Amino acid sequence: MNKTVVAISIGLVFSLTACYDKEKNTNTPQVTVTDSGQNSVDNSSKNLGDQKENQAYLALVDQFFNDNLKLEPVYATFVGVNDYNDQFGGDLTEEYLKARHELNTSYLAQVEAIDRSKLSSELQLSYDMFAYNRNVALVDETFPARFMPMNQFYSTVISMVQLGTGESAQPFNTIKDYQNWVSRLSGFIAWTKLAQLRMDEGIRSKVVLPRVLVERIIPQLEAQIVENPSDSLFYAPINNLPEDFTQAQKDELTAQYTQLIKDELLPALTSLKDYFAITYLPVARGTDGWWGLPNGKVWYQHLANSHTTTTMSVDEIHQIGLSEVTRILSEMDKVRQQVKFEGDLTAFFASLSSEPQYFFTDRQGLIDGYMVIKDKINLELPKYFNVTPKADYVVKPVESFREQSAAGASYESPAVDGSRPGVFYINTYNLKAQPKWGMTTLSLHEAAPGHHFQIAIKQELVGVPEFQRFGGYTAFEEGWALYAENLGIEMGLFDDPYQYFGKLSDEMLRAMRLVVDTGLHSKGWTREQAIQYMKDNSPMAESDIVAEVERYMAIPGQALSYKVGQLKILSLRAEAENALGDKFDLKGFHDQILVSGSLPMAVMESKIHQWIETQK
Structure with a gap:
């Protein structure tokens, strides 16, 4: 998943080694490396349009991007704009x-002109x-998402903890940086009350979280107190004060920092925890899907369409x-036969899930x-890509405070x-949920050439509007990551049948999501029905299944976008x-797919249809 998801959990936000082959792609945009190391789209062989109209459009969407950053200051920090690092924003006011x-209405009218x-x-x-x-944003406004401002999966509290550790986007290099964080933290404290x-x-409108999700939130908050x-x-940040600061x-x-944390932050977090435990938990709903909310089925259809960017x-x-699910089960059984496992597919699942x-x-x-x-x-990537990201990636364990959920x-x-x-x-909390046979496909999906490639290349583009560099659609980004898993077959990374089974297992997860997410939110499935369905059709660890199902309960429709x-x-x-x-x-x-x-x-x-015509 992208925390821009991708791994951006604010509410939820990549060495070019080659350029396009100009001999083979004379009718496509060329990508070059600028002095800043970014990807630049060259439209010299495309329809260049009217220069005045182009400039008017670019000015308009860039102004929107800047106006939106003022409205979303934490998002601004994630995209590298530090003008608002002292502000938290007021997304609930x-x-x-x-x-x-007004922003969405005004800019829609202006772009249509x-x-x-x-x-x-x-x-x-x-x-x-x-x-x-x-248009999608304006429809979003008609549903009361503000009444459920956090859940166990996407939490402003968790996001602020990550920023506050100094290991995320918030800078802690100068005195001003430290003062900015004090100011932003004060805004967050006000947010907990709102x-x-x-x-x-x-509660008054009967728009509340399912009880089990509230039960997951409470220990997350307790861990911060x-x-x-x-x-x-x-x-x-105090444990990592720069050496060039004076002792004074x-x-x-x-x-x-000590005063702010002791006198304001910890009491605010305690108050929020107590609210969930004492006030909210008793009135949390017993239904597990969005259908249990007022107008919930209509709301869910909108979420399904917005996450998949389709009208399905x-x-x-x-x-x-x-x-x-039926197709993938058949492929899994072929692997079982190939490795000469004597039991049936259910027994094969059990073996893969338990044997040391x-x-x-x-x-x-x-x-x-x-x-x-x-x-x-990395050795195989140059055979399949002209463009690769300048940024590298590292592998790290999930922080201890959030690993359980x-x-x-x-x-x-x-x-x-x-x-x-x-x-x-990588979540190392339960090693039984991280089988060796699932590692290749997971790396392809989350890192290269999956999320890391797509998101990093997007961030490194120049010559495109800023909203394209930093915005995203789950169906595209997760669809690409799942396509990257499939590409691993051509890359020769699944010659080991057990690693290929891991690929099928991950694909099965995405297929089951289509069944379970829709089942939960439109067909009246319970949490327990969803868990059992996933147990019956995959070798996933039960802890992973439970976390997955509760994730779908928290963010309906998002899981549909992958497949x-x-x-x-x-x-x-x-x-x-x-x-x-042959062309x-x-x-x-x-x-x-990647350079727009x-x-x-x-x-x-x-x-792609336009590209096919030019290639002909």
């Missing part, structure tokens, strides 16, 4: 909600993306899931194993200025191969 509506037909071909794609975003008022509104301020994770400066900052019905998605040879016995061994796989994959793995994008690499997080996006990319590749025959260039196809940023499915389809 009436002023924020009004400003967001631009003549799309006069734009360059690349900017026509951008135009479609921008208009799509504004969140309780919004949840009170949710300590007796001594110096034991708080928010104290970490160090003493002053230490006193300031929930029922259609459910049926695709059932079909894919399939698991590491220590956490560092797991991390080291992923580093070996990283080197192996975090996903099995996730990816966090690198710093825009290159000061911090991407991070491939839907992968199937669309695979179908477009098959279409291009059939249309172009089909796989590297060129990958370039087309993240795209809605319909926009990506239009782009």
Whole structure:
């Protein structure tokens, strides 16, 4: 998943080694390396459009991006804009909600006043993306998401802890940086109080979280409540004060942080924890899916469409899931026969999930194993890609404070200025949930050429509007990551049948998501039904299954995007191969998918159709 998800959990935010082959791709945008090390799109061989209209469009969307950063200051920090590092923002205030509506309404009207037909071909794609975003955002406003401002999976509290450790996007290099964080932390403290008022509104409107999710949130909050301020994770910047600070400066900052944590932050977190435990838990709902909320089925259909960037019905998605589960089970059974396992598929699942040879016995061994796989994959990448990211990535364990409820793995994008690499997080809490046979496919998905490639290349683009560099669509980004797993077959990374089974197991997870997510939120499934379905159709550890199902309960529709996006990319590749025959260039196809940023499915389809015509 992307914490921009990708691994951005604010509410939720990549060495070029080659350029496009100009001989083979004379009709496609060229990507070059600028002095800043970014990817630059050259439209010299494309429809360049009317220069005046192009400039008007670019000025408009860049102004939107800047205006949006003012409204979303924490997001600004993640995209490398440090002008608002002292601000937290007020995403739950009436002023924020009004400003967001006016921003989307105003810019939708302004972009519609631009003549799309006069734009360059690349900017026509951008135009479609921008208009799509504004329309979806305006529909989002009609649903009361503000009444459920946090859950166990995406939590502003967790995001602020990560920022406050000094190991994320928030800088801690100067006195001003430290003062900025004090100011931002004060804004967060105010947010914890407003969140309780919004949840009170949710209680009155019957828009509340399922009980089990509330039970997961409480220990997350309890983990942040300590007796001594110096034991708080928010104290970490004081433990790492720069050496060039004077002793007087160090003493002053230490006193300031200690006072803020002791007198304001810890009481605020305690109050929030008590609210969940005493006020909210007794009124949390007994239903597990969105159907149990007022207008919940309509809300869920919108979420399914916005996450997949399609107009598919929930029922259609459910049926695709059932079909894919059946197909993958058949492939899994072929592996069982290939390795000459004597029992049935259920027994094979049990063996792979329990026998000691399939698991590491220590956490560092797991991390080291992923580093070996990283080197192996890196050797194959130049055969399949013209463009690779400048930024590298590292493999790290999930932090201890969130490992019990975090996903099995996730990816966090690198710093825009290159000061911090991407991070491939591995949850080492339960080694039985991290089988050796699942490592290759997970690395392909989360790191290279999956999320790390796609998100890093997107961030490194120049010559495109900023919202394309830093915005994204789950269906595209997760669809690409799942496609990257499939590409591992061609890369020869699944010659070992057990590693290939791991690939099938991960694909099964994405197929089951189509069934379970829709089952939970539109067909009245219970949490227990969803857990049992996943147990019956996969070798996943029960702890992983429970975390997955509760994730779907918290963020409905998001899990649909993986398989839907992968199937669309695979179908477009098959279409291009059939249309172009010997002229089909796989590297060129990958370039087309990656060098415009993240795209809605319909926009990506239009782009590939245009590319096919030029290649003919």
